[in-house]
Amino acid sequence: MQNGYCIHCGTALAAEESVCSNCGWGRNSPQLKTRAVPPHVPDYLVWSIITICCCNQILGIIALVFAILSKSDLDAGRYDSAVTKSNVAYWCNVASILLFMFAVLAYIVILVIIGLGAAMG
Numbered sequence: 001m002q003n004g005y006c007i008h009c010g011t012a013l014a015a016e017e018s019v020c021s022n023c024g025w026g027r028n029s030p031q032l033k034t035r036a037v038p039p040h041v042p043d044y045l046v047w048s049i050i051t052i053c054c055c056n057q058i059l060g061i062i063a064l065v066f067a068i069l070s071k072s073d074l075d076a077g078r079y080d081s082a083v084t085k086s087n088v089a090y091w092c093n094v095a096s097i098l099l100f101m102f103a104v105l106a107y108i109v110i111l112v113i114i115g116l117g118a119a120m121g
Contacts, residue, residue: 005077012077022077041082043071044089056096063092
């Protein structure tokens with residue numbers, strides 16, 4: 001029977017546990033209390049889907065995989081792993097948007113150069 005989650009690492013704690021099985025912190029220590037709900041970790045799932053559709057499909061797929069794995073780890077009580085995978089999903093999405101913005105900027109520069117060449121020639 002589950003009684004809460006460790007606020008230090010996010011691991012689910014059973015009612016009879018006095019020490020967190022993941023990080024070793026005691027339930028009665030002043031630094032550690034339990035929470036009734038698991039800590040929130042953003043999964044960036046929607047952002048990853050938008051990235052696949054609009055920006056960079058390869059980085060978007062990588063971000064989507066890590067977003068799904070992050071949610072799965074959080075549901076299983078592996079908080080540290082969920083945070084790590086959430087960060088990978090976030091940075092894949094950021095890199096994808098930056099690459100997309102660079103490509104648009106390069107396209108605009110090329111059009112300007114072609115336009116100036118045609119006007120002068």
